[in-house]
Amino acid sequence: MIEQAWIIAIIPIVAWLIIFLFAKALKEKVAYVGILAMGISLLLSVLTFSEALGGTVEKSFPWAVVGDIKIPVGFQVDPLTAVMLLVITIVSLMVQIYSVGYMHGDVRYAKYYAIVSLFSAAMLGLVLANNFFWLVLSWEIMGLSSYLLISHWYEKPEAAAAGMKAFITTRIGDIGLLLGTIMLFVYTHSFEFNVIAEKIHAGEINQGIVTVAALLVFAGGVGKSAQFPLHVWLPDAMAGPTPGSALIHAATMVAAGVYLVARAYGIFVATPYALFWVALIGGFTALFAATIATVMTDIKKVLAYSTVSQLGYMMLGLGAGSYTAGIFHLMTHAFFKSLLFLGSGSVIHAVHSQEMHEMGGLRKKLPITYWTFLIGTAALAGIPPFSGFWSKDEILLAAYRSPYPVLFWMGVATAGLTAYYMTRAVILTFFGQPRDHHKYEHAHESPPVMTVPLVILATLAAVSGLPGSPFLHNAFGEFVKFGHGHEAEPSSFVMIIAISAALLGVLAGVAIYGYKVISREKAIRSWRPLYLVLKNKYYVDEFYMAIFVRGTVLLAEIVGFFDRYIIDGLVNLVGWLGMQLSFLSGLFDKYVIDGMVNGVAAITMALGNSARRLQTGFVQSYAITLFAGVVIGLILIQLIGG
């Protein structure tokens, strides 16, 4: 199977086409098409994975050869790809099964399934590509389908705006990726990851250029993986359907940025400067987003900022030099975060609200959702032996062994905050007294089509960390590693700190929200400035609005102003001078040559008059710019040229 692994990406495209073409005839049966396709892809991914344990495959042939431009088509299956294939197909399949219940009766049911299939196909293509060219193509298709998915309910203005915001914000990063790709191509004459890495490794490329190219590629990852300062789109993207969010924010789009850094790791390791930035941005984003998550009251917003924060964690792991740790966390996070999103969807389905302050006490009403959500929380909070603990531990270990201890403490603080805000979310949602009795009365557990995926994902969230634990002899690290891999020496200090931070966070959450040892209102009052800053997400959106959006508007206005007033003014001035001249010549005619040349004077006046009429038009201003251009051009070329 591994020899034909590309089929895994083709199957969902076929599903997309079928859904697209027969949407009207199939109605809600389109779901089966999508699920069946993803099921087959999952099966093939499992086969591919088992074969990948035996060895790596790479196949490539030229698609377009033009002069010295060679554009290849090719795929590879190495441990990284094999793991990604499994993660994507499992999560996508669970999301699609879940959506049968969640999206039932939606106005654009078929469109939803079509886009989910396209989305999955793009992500699968992205991890299979063995070269930048196809990676960028898949990347762009994913950007487009994320726009469509986020603005699925485009009647809601916030959904339409969020889709647009996601598209444009990520595009800023995409530009970097595109430029980085082209730069690497120009200097290595190849798009293929392996060839590029080899050439860089051989020292054929100038170190400075490698650094710039790596940072440009990283910009793409910053955009897609919602890292600071391009994180703003992700929380808004919660306006999309919740299962869609689970897909975007767990296994596909946001993971693509982390995957990109891992895939291009050969470029990053060649320049310590680039890796340092990856670690710094990752660590900062992790901490930054975790602090915001502590004050959000919308359950999906909590998970959104948590996602931003956890992606930062993965970047931190990669940047700190542990390829294995970053990918390991990517995998465990995909399972527990999609579980949490789908769980929150189940809650929203039950109470028709996303505000945690309108929930409370739901654990009796939604037992399956409650238990699975609790497992997801434990995994995210890093409570042993759930999956998140093992992967976080590896990242913290890598940060601890890196030359920058500050990264380690950033990670520890994030771990504590994570445990805190997740405990808070669980207590507000499932414990205590119902705060909205009407909503509570009408809440009921979701149908099995939604709860079964939750149970499956909960199982994975619980156990998927074990391959990276000492119990299984760190099998994951043996399989997914960069180069020969080098095991960071385990440290009981790191493990103790990690567990303490998590427990501390849980305790704080329980103390404030469970037993109300510390009054929430009082805390907010005494820390009001900090609370406001967090509540407003550090005012980043406002800042962007002020600088970029208004700035563009202002620039356009200045351009318009210049067009309208300056050039027109210039013309009018010339026109006025012309009029004065003709007036003077009129005077001259009238009084000096009086009478004799009345005819000439009349002609002059007529000319002046017609000139005035012409001068109020625009054509003259155009002509003036033309000649001004000539003059300026002549001056410039003599200054620069020669």
Add this chain to the structure above:
Amino acid sequence: MSYLPILPEIVLTAAILFLTLVVVFYQGENRNGVMMTGTIFGLSVTLLTLAFVPPFAGYLFSGMLTLDGMAFFFRWLFPAVGLFVAFMAREFLEVKKAENPGEFYVILLLAILGMMLMASSGDLITIYLGLELTSISSYILAGYLREDPKSGEAAIKYFLMGALASGVLLFGMSLFYGLTGATNLVSISGILHQVGAPPLVLAAMVFLIIGLGFKVAAVPFHMWAPDAYEGAPTPVTAFFSVGPKAAAFAAIIRVFTDGLSSLVWEWSLAFAVLALITMTLGNLTALWQKNVKRMLAYSSIAHAGYIMVGLAAGTWQGTVAMLLYLLAYVFTNLGIFAVVTALGNREGKDELTDFTGLSQRSPYLAAALVVFFLSLIGIPFTAGFFGKFLLFGAAVQSGLVWLALVMAVNSAISVGYYYTVVRNMYLVAPKNKGALPVAGELKLVVTVALLVTLILGLFFEPVLGRLVAFTLPG
């Protein structure tokens, strides 16, 4: 001397003469349709003969013409553009009750003949002849709707400014003649290689850059374009945005890469600056337009800026990228204008608000327009992507990373104004309800443009390979 290589031009000229006679002597009710058929027939025969003549005849008529690969590309492209415009014109002329609809086609063919001449020129004189034939025909086309004051305004402005620019251009050409004693581009190139770059040569070059820069509507010589585009009949606007513009680019490539190759450092720098301000101003101003034709005028200004990036690169890779981009841009833009024409024929005002609810009134046109916009933005699997990709590559290769960056930022800005139209089509309730009746030939034009846009996006390799073979040095 054999006249065989220029048989396509001879066929086209014969068609023009014949159709002129038809205009004079045939006064039947359906003369609009008859003339359209005749035009399409004439252009088709031109294209057919082009397939049978030797494409690379080299220098002809004492170097007056250069029939190389690039000439072949444009000589093929321009009659194809003519076919599109002729199909778009018939219903438009009928709806707007134009007088003498027949003459429209004859003048259109004259402009195409001029464009073909420009692209295959080997001499400043033939370039100027072709340019004037195209320009004068264009002035008339711009003012074709005599009853419409906006159309008259467009023609007058276009004419006045065009005449000035022609003067500037001609002055530059005369300077070159004075300096080198030659008008032939190859001879000029040879002499310039010996004399280097004295100040007067550079001055002459500036005149050429500005004269031709005007014709492609490069900022700051663009001001005529929005007025002319807005006022001209919509099929003519479509024609302006692709035909004379592409022809002027052909002339620029001829003059600068053939004739002034020794001054590549100087002119590539000039075009880099022009590209920068052209795309930025074009895109920023487009954001604020309410009239769709005016918006597309600024959009086409911006695209001229992108294309100039290929000139700024100053390499043959840049030229290949320009040609591929032009190809993608021409067909995409023609498709867009076909939709605008279809809508304008019914709604009449070409305002952006006319597009409201188009997805319900004509789902096909709306979807096609989205694809066209994606191509203009440069999304993969549409024609525009590879063009942009190659332009980026050419710029980076020449060390112009900053320009590539500006271009990328610009194409992000352009999403803004294209999105306005998409939003109107899909998210805003229609102003006028009911299905939009669309003439068959407009549907055909849209479909062909759509196919070209998608096919070029997927299978660009044969085209690219041929373009490279056309432009490879030596």
